[in-house]
Amino acid sequence: MDSKFEVYYFPIHGRGEPIRLLLAFAKANWESKFVSDWPNEKFNTEGLLYKQCPMLIEHTASGKENRLVQSCAITHYIVDLFNLETDDKFKNALLSSYFEGINEINDKISRYVHEGRRLNEDITETIKKVKDDQSIASFIQYNEDILAKNGANGYYLDNKMTYVDIIAFNIVDKYLHFPGLDDLFTKEKTPNIMKVYENVLNNPEIAAYLKSEKRQPYPSFNKK
Numbered sequence: 718m719d720s721k722f723e724v725y726y727f728p729i730h731g732r733g734e735p736i737r738l739l740l741a742f743a744k745a746n747w748e749s750k751f752v753s754d755w756p757n758e759k760f761n762t763e764g765l766l767y768k769q770c771p772m773l774i775e776h777t778a779s780g781k782e783n784r785l786v787q788s789c790a791i792t793h794y795i796v797d798l799f800n801l802e803t804d805d806k807f808k809n810a811l812l813s814s815y816f817e818g819i820n821e822i823n824d825k826i827s828r829y830v831h832e833g834r835r836l837n838e839d840i841t842e843t844i845k846k847v848k849d850d851q852s853i854a855s856f857i858q859y860n861e862d863i864l865a866k867n868g869a870n871g872y873y874l875d876n877k878m879t880y881v882d883i884i885a886f887n888i889v890d891k892y893l894h895f896p897g898l899d900d901l902f903t904k905e906k907t908p909n910i911m912k913v914y915e916n917v918l919n920n921p922e923i924a925a926y927l928k929s930e931k932r933q934p935y936p937s938f939n940k941k
């Protein structure tokens with residue numbers, strides 16, 4: 718794969734981070750291109766179909782430029798380019814289903830966090846709402862069950878690290894660094910998910926990326 722990639726996004730983790738992690742894992746040639754003047758860029762940047770980030774910009778070896786928006790579309794494009802799934806169509810569909818199931822955990826929690834910020838709610842109130850929401854606990858448990866069925870070996874499917882493991886890593890990592898929600902995922906409560914987390918953390922490409930200057934800091938209200 719001779720293309721060069723730019724991840725056009727704000728200088729935060731957010732929706733840009735899973736894309737950066739996937740490109741790092743895939744050993745792609747990539748860099749971040751940060752938004753610097755959003756009110757202007759939002760309406761004057763080519764390819765921003767919905768006036769939102771992230772956008773993946775690909776410069777191909779033949780000199781073509783491809784611009785793609787919408788996180789899930791970007792994820793699937795990277796997965797396809799770098800073969801981050803399997804050779805079996807049904808298994809790939811299953812991975813896609815796991816991908817949505819994992820994202821659902823993050824979506825459910827994020828709704829409370831965004832709503833809490835909008836209402837200027839005390840963060841302890843938001844955390845309580847997240848912890849009281851049985852559907853979040855259930856979705857975490859469903860992930861534990863999927864992983865148990867695969868042998869509790871630290872992978873979502875078979876014995877291979879796929880994009881789904883990377884996506885799960887990103888979400889677990891986010892909440893491990895979110896004070897008050899840092900006990901959502903633990904070795905005691907969610908041993909199978911934590912095995913995936915450790916596997917990805919120890920992947921050489923991911924480890925190198927996390928230590929690099931490319932990695933953006935955690936949000937200021939977060940630890941570390």
Ligand SMILES: N[C@@H](CCC(=O)N[C@@H](CS)C(=O)NCC(=O)O)C(=O)O
Pocket residue numbers: 731732759768769770771786787788789
């Ligand atoms: N469905 C889109 C959502 C993108 C989105 O909400 N982007 C936010 C940042 S995370 C954004 O660009 N906000 C600025 C704005 O809408 O003006 C995706 O998954 O990429």
